Amino acid sequence: MRGLFALVTLFALSAPSAVRAGSSCIAFDTTWNLLAFGFNGKDYNAGTSDTWASGSAADITASGRPPFNGQATKCYLSEFNNAIYVLGADTSQPAAIYIYDASAKSWSTQTVTAGGFDPTSFEAILDHDTNFFYALSKGEVWALDMGDLKAAKSDAAVWSDQGAADITTTNYDPVMGIAQNHIYFFGVPNVAAGNCPIYVIHFAAWQPTPQAYGNFPDSHGQATSFFLDSGVQQEIAFIPDDGSHVYIVNVETNTTQTLGGPATVDAAATYFASTTALVQLASSGAVSWMPYSASDASANSAAKWSAVQNLAAVAPPSGGSSTGGSSAGSGSSTSGTGAKTSTKAGGGSPATGSGTPTGTGSGSNPSGTGASAASRVVVGSGTALGLVAVALALL
Numbered sequence: 497m498r499g500l501f502a503l504v505t506l507f508a509l510s511a512p513s514a515v516r517a518g519s520s521c522i523a524f525d526t527t528w529n530l531l532a533f534g535f536n537g538k539d540y541n542a543g544t545s546d547t548w549a550s551g552s553a554a555d556i557t558a559s560g561r562p563p564f565n566g567q568a569t570k571c572y573l574s575e576f577n578n579a580i581y582v583l584g585a586d587t588s589q590p591a592a593i594y595i596y597d598a599s600a601k602s603w604s605t606q607t608v609t610a611g612g613f614d615p616t617s618f619e620a621i622l623d624h625d626t627n628f629f630y631a632l633s634k635g636e637v638w639a640l641d642m643g644d645l646k647a648a649k650s651d652a653a654v655w656s657d658q659g660a661a662d663i664t665t666t667n668y669d670p671v672m673g674i675a676q677n678h679i680y681f682f683g684v685p686n687v688a689a690g691n692c693p694i695y696v697i698h699f700a701a702w703q704p705t706p707q708a709y710g711n712f713p714d715s716h717g718q719a720t721s722f723f724l725d726s727g728v729q730q731e732i733a734f735i736p737d738d739g740s741h742v743y744i745v746n747v748e749t750n751t752t753q754t755l756g757g758p759a760t761v762d763a764a765a766t767y768f769a770s771t772t773a774l775v776q777l778a779s780s781g782a783v784s785w786m787p788y789s790a791s792d793a794s795a796n797s798a799a800k801w802s803a804v805q806n807l808a809a810v811a812p813p814s815g816g817s818s819t820g821g822s823s824a825g826s827g828s829s830t831s832g833t834g835a836k837t838s839t840k841a842g843g844g845s846p847a848t849g850s851g852t853p854t855g856t857g858s859g860s861n862p863s864g865t866g867a868s869a870a871s872r873v874v875v876g877s878g879t880a881l882g883l884v885a886v887a888l889a890l891l
């Protein structure tokens with residue numbers, strides 16, 4: 497294994513400034529334009545999903561941007577501020593948070609006091625209501641207040657330790673989703689498939705027992721939340737590393753839709769969702785998406801993945817095919833990039849789970865803004881594996 501990681505390191509160091517899921521990122525702004533950062537040294541606005549099939553994404557590269565040279569860059573949308581927060585995009589300032597004001601199209605750099613927080617090893621979500629980051633790192637929960645920032649403030653933002661996580665974190669590579677001001681953890685050791693332990697942000701407390709959502713595997717993977725135009729996010733897409741399915745977990749009804757997996761099976765891919773699209777950034781730099789409807793499960797079952805062509809036109813993926821076409825959403829399809837695991841996840845038929853929709857929201861929410869959404873994109877974790885696969889593929 498050590499040899500493999502040495503190889504990974506070598507590969508990572510020698511790679512040209514290509515698009516990689518680990519150093520590039522995708523995010524949406526609040527009018528659901530797809531932004532792509534760190535694509536061959538540039539940033540792009542690919543517009544809304546109705547424009548992705550042809551043409552060229554707009555170059556929005558501007559001064560003050562990070563170098564996008566990290567290994568686990570993470571981008572988050574602060575919906576109230578129409579700002580993208582970029583973490584881990586500058587190895588010379590690993591804790592810095594770069595802020596892209598999507599309205600002003602300008603960058604600034606927020607200094608951060610990391611304290612005991614390791615900015616090179618964490619997963620995090622951005623809570624919509626409070627605009628706090630919450631991270632899990634080395635067994636501890638950490639929080640950082642982003643205020644109403646769409647540009648950096650003069651004093652440092654501070655990571656503060658919220659105490660030990662109330663879940664098994666040994667050998668746990670965190671997978672976190674945000675919805676209803678709660679954090680949902682996937683693939684936690686000693687927690688049954690289909691269940692998530694929950695951290696309740698406004699009470700800074702863990703629910704005593706995991707919540708059951710239906711049918712998804714106990715696996716590492718990636719999670720990202722669907723936004724709403726206003727109001728709390730209620731659904732999280734969970735994509736296990738084997739890419740067999742996309743699971744959409746609804747935290748109102750506590751049910752799960754089981755959809756076909758992405759066309760590109762890639763454990764190192766990252767994801768970001770708008771209100772109606774789930775987008776994948778694969779290790780190759782290929783960006784593809786599937787449409788999603790919060791109200792039409794049968795449309796979701798039939799949804800196909802397609803390339804974001806206007807982005808590929810200006811920032812072609814490395815190592816060949818731009819995934820061109822679309823693929824029907826059937827389980828474990830592939831098209832060959834990056835890390836592809838062979839395990840097959842349990843999932844099966846659509847729309848399992850039970851429970852009746854009722855308002856949930858957990859009766860907390862002192863922070864005022866009422867219903868809201870929150871964003872997250874998960875990077876990291878699978879990245880090393882993905883790079884191994886990429887490195888091996890290139891040898």
Ligand SMILES: *[C@@H]1O[C@H](CO)[C@@H](O)[C@H](O)[C@H]1NC(C)=O
Nearest residue numbers: 707748749750851852854856
């Ligand atoms: C869904 O799960 C949450 C979190 O455990 C719980 O508070 C809520 O009552 C559940 N709702 C339904 C409809 O089961």
